[in-house]
Amino acid sequence: MSERGLLVIISSPSGAGKTTLSRMLREEFPTVKFSVSYTTRPMRKGESNGVDYHFVDKEAFDQMVAGEEFAEWAVVHGNQYGTSRRAVDQALDQGEDVVFDVDYQGGRALMAKWPAESLMIFILPPDWRTLEDRLRRRATDSDEVIRRRLTKALDELEYHKEYKHRVVNEEIEPAYDALRAIYRVRKFGANHQAVTDRDRELFASSQGQSPYEHAESLIAGAKAARSSG
Numbered sequence: 001m002s003e004r005g006l007l008v009i010i011s012s013p014s015g016a017g018k019t020t021l022s023r024m025l026r027e028e029f030p031t032v033k034f035s036v037s038y039t040t041r042p043m044r045k046g047e048s049n050g051v052d053y054h055f056v057d058k059e060a061f062d063q064m065v066a067g068e069e070f071a072e073w074a075v076v077h078g079n080q081y082g083t084s085r086r087a088v089d090q091a092l093d094q095g096e097d098v099v100f101d102v103d104y105q106g107g108r109a110l111m112a113k114w115p116a117e118s119l120m121i122f123i124l125p126p127d128w129r130t131l132e133d134r135l136r137r138r139a140t141d142s143d144e145v146i147r148r149r150l151t152k153a154l155d156e157l158e159y160h161k162e163y164k165h166r167v168v169n170e171e172i173e174p175a176y177d178a179l180r181a182i183y184r185v186r187k188f189g190a191n192h193q194a195v196t197d198r199d200r201e202l203f204a205s206s207q208g209q210s211p212y213e214h215a216e217s218l219i220a221g222a223k224a225a226r227s228s229g
Contacts, residue, residue, distance in 0.1 A: 005092045007114055008032065008099040008183060011107045012123035013153030014077075015134040016171040022101045024176050025183060031195060032097045032183075035087070038064065041079035068206060072102070072109030081106070091116055097187070104159035111162075119186050121179065121206075122163035124215050125153075126170035128222060154222045157215060165203075166211035178202045 012018040026032050038054040040061050049055050056064075061080050063227045065073060073082030083106065091098045092114065125131040131153060136144045144149050155191065160166060165182050169175035181202035190203070205211070221223060 002058055003095060004117060004185075005093070005094070005096040005098060006187060007088070007110055007118045008097060008121070009107045009110055010099060010101055010121050010123060010179075011104050011156075011159075011163065012169075013125065013131065013156045015127045015131045015132075015138075015153075016123045016148045017102060017172065017175060018101050018123045020172060021167075021169070021179050022099045023177055025179060026097055028180065029097075030182070032099055033091060035083055035098050035100045037087065037102075038070075038073075038084065039072075040080045041081070042044045046092060057162075066191070069192075071113055072106045074103065074105040075144070076103055082112070082176075088114070104156055104162065108162060119165075119183070120163040121165045121167060121182060122160045122215075123175070124157075124160070124166055124218065126168060128218065128225075130170075154226070157219050159216045159223075160212075165204055165206040166215060168211055168214055178206055182206055 008022075010018045010022050019159070021057065022034065026034055026117045033047070036050065036054055038056055038061060040056060041053070043049065043053075043055050047053065058080065059061070061082065064070060064082065070082035071085040071088050073080060075081075081102075083100065083102070088098065088110075102110070107120060111120060125134075130220060132150060133229050135141065135149055143148070167175050167182075177198075181199040184195050184199050185203040190200055
């Protein structure tokens with residue numbers, strides 16, 4: 001086991017499943033901590049301050065930006081999100097693994113600051129219809145917000161190339177099996193007794209041609225639909 005912790009950086013377009021998958025990883029591995037980001041986004045039903053996010057107003061967030069308190073921050077769908085630099089450093093120094101549910105901007109910034117500790121994983125939807133259906137099932141966003149998220153999803157998918165691992169989330173359990181395998185192989189090493197042949201197979205597959213081609217097919221299809229529409 002490595003002395004310093006890992007940053008498990010999980011990114012995807014909205015609705016592809018990064019939040020659900022990161023939660024499942026934390027539930028199975030209690031030593032994996034969740035990075036609680038700061039945000040100016042309004043709190044949603046069922047969320048708790050300090051658990052899901054640190055909810056702050058724009059003035060407080062801007063003061064933290066000015067004080068260089070964030071390891072990364074970005075504006076996403078009109079709201080600001082940021083990760084505390086101090087919290088990340090403390091976790092790594094204590095040998096803790098931290099999972100991040102961030103967009104590609106956040107993933108890129110974290111990778112730039114902690115390249116040796118970063119495990120970059122991009123979650124892909126099976127197709128555009130499924131992605132839209134998942135967004136609509138949330139019942140928390142207006143049609144206009146959903147349209148904006150779908151438009152942004154295409155832009156976000158373009159950055160899958162910056163991630164070492166890709167997982168297609170058609171069904172949550174197989175997708176989680178792949179995520180777990182990626183984490184276990186990176187954490188313990190491919191030859192560790194806790195790592196199975198199936199783990200090694202899924203780890204290799206996540207770096208292979210199939211998920212890469214799936215991502216490129218999604219991008220090409222969306223661009224064709226956009227140009228014809």
